[in-house]
Amino acid sequence: QLLDPEQRELINLHVLDDVPSTNDYLSARELVAKYEVCLAEKQSAGKGRRGRKWEGSYGRDIALSVKFESERGVSGLDGLSLAVGVALADSLTRAGVEGISLKWPNDLWLGEKKVAGILIELSGELQTRCEVVVGIGLNVSMAEDEGASINQPWTSLATDGGLPEISRNSIAAKLIAGLISALERFEREGFAIFQAQWVSLDALKGREVFVVGQETSGLGAGIDAFGAYRLETASGEVRLNAGEVSVRAK
Ligand code: ATP
Ligand code: BTN
Known part of the structure; x- marks a missing residue:
């Protein structure tokens, strides 16, 4: 069935x-x-x-x-x-x-x-x-x-x-x-x-990640309760909203 x-x-x-x-x-x-x-x-x-x-x-x-x-x-x-x-x-x-x-x-x-x-x-x-x-x-x-x-x-x-x-x-x-x-x-x-x-299942966790078309890059640190992606950058944590950006692993 x-x-x-x-x-x-x-x-x-x-x-x-x-x-x-x-x-x-x-x-x-x-x-x-x-x-x-x-x-x-x-x-x-x-x-x-x-x-x-x-x-x-x-x-x-x-x-x-x-x-x-x-x-x-x-x-x-x-x-x-x-x-x-x-x-x-x-x-x-x-x-x-x-x-x-x-x-x-x-x-x-x-x-x-x-x-x-x-x-x-x-x-x-x-x-x-x-x-x-x-x-x-x-x-x-x-x-x-x-x-x-x-x-x-x-x-x-x-x-x-x-x-x-x-x-x-x-x-x-x-x-x-x-x-x-x-x-x-x-x-x-x-x-x-x-x-x-x-x-x-996060493929980017702990990896160096960059945002396509932007200067932003940092270490992949998982998601928050809304599904935004957290990046640990040199100047602190950045949250990325789905729908707005694409990211790639370096
Ligand atoms: P994001 O990281 O934001 O998901 P993306 O580049 O994967 O960005 P999407 O809009 O999610 O973009 O998916 C479309 C892209 O997927 C295409 O630009 C192409 O690079 C890729 N793609 C298209 N067809 C296939 C396929 N059959 N299998 C794998 N990748 C594909
Ligand atoms: C992506 O990686 O951006 C998403 C691709 C989604 C493709 C599927 S195939 C079935 C459905 N019909 C479409 O035209 N797109 C989605």
């Missing part, structure tokens, strides 16, 4: 062949279940954060989006992308993938290379109801030449995850189950319950 029956009732699943972006596909649709879930074999215009592109390849990556309504409002969703990262890392580790860590704010690493990214898009009220689309791109078995235009080190589960024969369907089902359960918990309790696990 791919999903447990209770969870299955909460989900309306769209499985598509080729679509520009699974996030955009769901954004344009009404909720008919608590969670609209979309999986695509291929995206022709996959999106990263702030106008960046997400590359994929037919049948060799997972492009997954989940849309739902949150009563927390936009301002109550701090840390959601970090909580989603914890849920993904957990599902992948349970599936037997070794070496997953979280690179603040929205990437999953295998070793030192990006294997997945999270894109969260919000619309609606600050304090009350808002619509949330959580998008996840995961490289399952993408060949090296298919990611030739990716401008940072990247890898796939098949290459570096210790599971060369990995089943994409079974991983997708596990990700959906883990994600829905995390979203339910986040809605009730917020980010705090994910914080300790996030800290234990």
Whole structure:
């Protein structure tokens, strides 16, 4: 059984062949279940954060989006992308993938290379109801030449995850189950319950880190209760807000 029956009732699943972006596909649709879930074999215009592109390849990556309504409002969703990262890392580790860590704010690493990214898009009220689309791109078995235009080190589960024969369907089902359960918990309790696990998976902890496009650099010192990243710099602690900056390890 791919999903447990209770969870299955909460989900309306769209499985598509080729679509520009699974996030955009769901954004344009009404909720008919608590969670609209979309999986695509291929995206022709996959999106990263702030106008960046997400590359994929037919049948060799997972492009997954989940849309739902949150009563927390936009301002109550701090840390959601970090909580989603914890849920993904957990599902992948349970599936037997070794070496997953979280690179603040929205990437999953295998070793030192990006294997997945999270894109969260919000619309609606600050304090009350808002619509949330959580998008996840995961490289399952993408060949090296298919990611030739990716401008940072990247890898796939098949290459570096210790599971060369990995089943994409079974991983997708596990990700959906883990994600829905995390979203339910986040809605009730917020980010705090994910914080300790996030800290234990922090890829940048104790490393020399710099902020892309700025002079700021320092030692990675984990996150605060809102999911902001703390850097120990020569002139004291600096907190970085997700959404505003990108960081890299030196
Ligand atoms: P940040 O550190 O802030 O997350 P980022 O450079 O990773 O910054 P994102 O917007 O998170 O930027 O992700 C988009 C970037 O991810 C692209 O610019 C590209 O470098 C990289 N990328 C695109 N497709 C893939 C892929 N399939 N696998 C790994 N990385 C990818
Ligand atoms: C990132 O690293 O910036 C996030 C990448 C998110 C990619 C996923 S793939 C499914 C969903 N649809 C999109 O257009 N983007 C996200």
